[in-house]
Amino acid sequence: MRTAYSVETVRTAERELMARLPEGALMQRAAAGLAAACADLLGRVYGSRVVLLVGSGDNGGDALYAGARLARRGAGVSAVLLAPERAHPGGLAALRRAGGGVAADGGAAGRLIERADLVVDGIVGIGGKGGLRPDAESLARAAARSRAAVVAVDLPSGIDADTGEVHGAALPADLTVTFGTHKPGLLVDPAREYAGSVRLVDIGLALPGDAAVLEALQHADAARLLPVPGAESDKYRRGVVGIAAGSARYPGAAVLAVSGALRGGAGAVRYVGPAGDAVIARFPETLVSDRGPKRAGRVQAWVVGPGAGDDAATVAEVVAADVPVLIDADGLRLVDVGAVRARTAPTLLTPHAGEAAALLGVSREEVEAARLSSARELAARYRATVLLKGSTTLVAAPDGGPVRANATGTSWLATAGSGDVLSGLAGSLLASGLPARDAGSVAAYLHGLAGRHAADGAPVGAHDVAEALPGVWRDVREEGRAGV
Numbered sequence: 252m253r254t255a256y257s258v259e260t261v262r263t264a265e266r267e268l269m270a271r272l273p274e275g276a277l278m279q280r281a282a283a284g285l286a287a288a289c290a291d292l293l294g295r296v297y298g299s300r301v302v303l304l305v306g307s308g309d310n311g312g313d314a315l316y317a318g319a320r321l322a323r324r325g326a327g328v329s330a331v332l333l334a335p336e337r338a339h340p341g342g343l344a345a346l347r348r349a350g351g352g353v354a355a356d357g358g359a360a361g362r363l364i365e366r367a368d369l370v371v372d373g374i375v376g377i378g379g380k381g382g383l384r385p386d387a388e389s390l391a392r393a394a395a396r397s398r399a400a401v402v403a404v405d406l407p408s409g410i411d412a413d414t415g416e417v418h419g420a421a422l423p424a425d426l427t428v429t430f431g432t433h434k435p436g437l438l439v440d441p442a443r444e445y446a447g448s449v450r451l452v453d454i455g456l457a458l459p460g461d462a463a464v465l466e467a468l469q470h471a472d473a474a475r476l477l478p479v480p481g482a483e484s485d486k487y488r489r490g491v492v493g494i495a496a497g498s499a500r501y502p503g504a505a506v507l508a509v510s511g512a513l514r515g516g517a518g519a520v521r522y523v524g525p526a527g528d529a530v531i532a533r534f535p536e537t538l539v540s541d542r543g544p545k546r547a548g549r550v551q552a553w554v555v556g557p558g559a560g561d562d563a564a565t566v567a568e569v570v571a572a573d574v575p576v577l578i579d580a581d582g583l584r585l586v587d588v589g590a591v592r593a594r595t596a597p598t599l600l601t602p603h604a605g606e607a608a609a610l611l612g613v614s615r616e617e618v619e620a621a622r623l624s625s626a627r628e629l630a631a632r633y634r635a636t637v638l639l640k641g642s643t644t645l646v647a648a649p650d651g652g653p654v655r656a657n658a659t660g661t662s663w664l665a666t667a668g669s670g671d672v673l674s675g676l677a678g679s680l681l682a683s684g685l686p687a688r689d690a691g692s693v694a695a696y697l698h699g700l701a702g703r704h705a706a707d708g709a710p711v712g713a714h715d716v717a718e719a720l721p722g723v724w725r726d727v728r729e730e731g732r733a734g735v
């Protein structure tokens with residue numbers, strides 16, 4: 252599991268560790284990890300041209316000490332100091348001793364950046380507030396124009412470490428070298444996009460497990476959660492998932508939700524609604540009923556909403572059931588918030604940003620700019636687990652606890668019906684007994700990987716994603732066991 256901690260928790264752990272170490276030791280650990288990552292990226296350090304963008308805090312100190320290490324290995328290293336009188340004195344002295352220089356003025360800085368192989372962004376780290384200031388912004392623009400690779404120190408400068416929000420300008424990186432732990436902003440869009448790939452350097456921080464604010468599953472975590480039938484299993488013990496979806500206008504949504512549900516671990520899929528013929532034609536193994544959710548027979552979890560049109564009565568009937576319920580798409584528009592809050596069995600809501608915006612009474616852009624707080628706010632309002640879809644999918648539970656972030660997906664998943672496959676898959680995992688947070692996050696994890704495998708760089712339809720699920724499930728189990 253990758254975990255992310257708030258700046259406040261990082262600061263506390265940092266203070267405790269610093270009290271036990273000689274002065275400066277922590278920054279040396281950070282700088283050593285940073286220099287090693289830069290060297291790996293450069294391939295050949297000797298003769299390379301490196302520019303350090305140095306702010307007035309310790310983030311700049313890390314950059315200066317790492318620059319000194321690269322200079323000792325033969326790189327030509329120049330520092331651009333944003334506030335020369337406040338630049339880290341020890342770091343600056345180390346750089347000078349190692350043969351590094353300092354840009355004389357803005358013009359020189361621009362020319363250095365233009366010719367650089369590598370720009371190290373040490374403008375600001377966890378001490379940052381708001382977007383970049385104008386002087387930093389012009390350096391960021393120069394770095395973006397140059398062909399140099401950009402390595403961010405701890406965080407891309409300008410992003411909000413705790414929320415993943417970006418208020419103003421920020422400097423996009425190819426690689427972010429972060430210290431001690433991930434920060435939430437590295438795992439949540441829009442900030443995540445600025446980070447490029449992320450390398451975590453262990454500097455010995457001791458972080459309390461229960462204080463994590465964000466988690467991201469990895470193969471081993473997903474593998475542990477995947478339901479696997481035992482010798483004594485039968486189809487009912489594995490769980491039956493009910494799908495109340497589709498309409499005369501949108502029969503395909505029913506077919507796609509069933510396609511996800513059949514690949515999600517439940518022993519049987521029951522379909523209720525007007526698209527029974529279309530479902531049976533494609534998936535003859537589905538148990539089809541036209542008698543409404545209440546009289547369809549027992550299920551261990553329901554999915555309601557994909558392609559449901561205006562069928563509010565079915566949504567209300569499903570929400571009244573005393574089993575876990577996943578509400579998606581039209582169901583989110585039709586459902587009564589009071590009825591959801593009154594439920595005692597788990598509820599999982601799966602909106603995309605537009606649907607979440609409608610539920611919160613804000614614009615889509617506002618949700619996209621503040622994904623973490625939007626997911627948490629919705630979870631609190633509906634007293635339900637919320638899976639907010641998008642480039643990073645977030646799963647927030649109503650009782651607080653770490654939000655799960657998923658980044659296995661690909662933008663090829665932005666194709667009609669792929670959300671229906673996800674809802675069937677997550678519903679199936681709910682039926683097999685996973686708690687809502689696990690069902691949602693494992694479903695997003697597998698669905699994202701299936702999107703990647705199916706697309707492999709080319710457009711795909713939602714049914715391709717569903718068909719890729721068994722292969723992905725297999726890979727996750729095998730690689731998870733192998734500790735990948």
Ligand SMILES: NC(=O)C1=CN([C@@H]2O[C@H](COP(=O)(O)OP(=O)(O)OC[C@H]3O[C@@H](n4cnc5c(N)ncnc54)[C@H](OP(=O)(O)O)[C@@H]3O)[C@@H](O)[C@H]2O)[C@@H](O)CC1
Nearest residue numbers: 265278307308309310375376377378379380381382384405
């Ligand atoms: N935690 C750990 O365990 C370890 C932490 N380490 C490192 O320390 C870093 C934190 O250092 P830090 O506390 O000195 O703050 P930092 O990020 O350099 O920023 C403060 C300065 O930035 C300025 N500034 C603010 N906002 C700005 C903006 N938008 N745009 C431009 N400038 C802005 C602000 O200026 P002021 O507001 O005072 O004018 C202030 O001077 C951390 O990220 C990691 O790299 C490692 O060395 C070892 C282990």
Ligand SMILES: Nc1ncnc2c1ncn2[C@@H]1O[C@H](COP(=O)(O)OP(=O)(O)O)[C@@H](O)[C@H]1O
Nearest residue numbers: 640641642660661662664665667668669670671
């Ligand atoms: N840019 C993107 N990157 C990664 N995944 C995406 C992106 N855009 C959409 N997705 C994923 O694709 C699916 C789309 O679901 P949804 O918006 O409900 O579509 P539909 O209603 O057509 O089924 C979600 O799982 C979402 O997370």
Ligand SMILES: [K+]
Nearest residue numbers: 372375404406
């Ligand atoms: K930085």
